[in-house]
Amino acid sequence: MSARNPGTDLDLEWLSKVRVNTQAVLKRAQHIQGLKLPKKQWQTAWLLKAASFIDLTTLAGDDTPSNVHRLCVKAIQPVRYDLLRRMDMHDKGLTTAAVCVYPSRVADAVRSLKAANSSLPVASVATGFPTGQTPLVTRLQEVCMAVRDGATEIDIVINRTLALTGQWEGSDFIKTSTGKEAVNATYPVAIVMVRAIRDYFLRTGHKVYHHVTGQYAAYHELPMA
Incomplete structure (x- = not known):
């Protein structure tokens, strides 16, 4: 950015x-x-480019270190190696744009990516996701926690009460x-x-x-x- x-x-x-x-x-x-969709000979290139823009995400209530690890592995190699090799794309460093997890799972994601020698960014939702209806002090603590653990992007849920009453952010x-x-x-x-x-x-x-x-x-x- x-x-x-x-x-x-x-x-x-x-x-x-x-x-x-x-x-x-x-x-x-x-x-x-x-x-019209891209012509057939360009569809693969278009899809590979689209994959590079994706924030691969898990935001489930039962997230664990193991499924966050699997997410990171998939983000590092979103397309099977044999397919990339057939397209002569195996050495182009194709990854997703980032992985996105809850603040409590940021450290797990950072650890998995570091172990794989990957510099892929970690994003995190915060501020009372998905409703934003938590006290300001709690929302700020979530942001600080995620950043402390290695998140480089914070997806913030606005308090829609503020927006609906004209208090913009x-x-x-x-x-x-x-x-x-x-x-x-x-x-x-x-x-x-x-x-x-x-x-x-x-x-x-x-x-x-x-x-x-x-x-x-x-x-x-x-x-x-």
């Missing part, structure tokens, strides 16, 4: 002027979903959802969010990144724009 987003003063007048044309967004989403990237809802990342929501990121960049010159959260049953369901 490039330089941190330093944030700006809260401008309620700017926010009050934000409008979303729902029908236009839905039409754009339908157009994107109707685009800033970030280096924004996510579509926690991945724990019945409906997570959707094309219309992603479009609205990336356009907000674009407007913020044009206004301030500061980049904020977009993180799509959820599960996809097949590669053709991955967002392409």
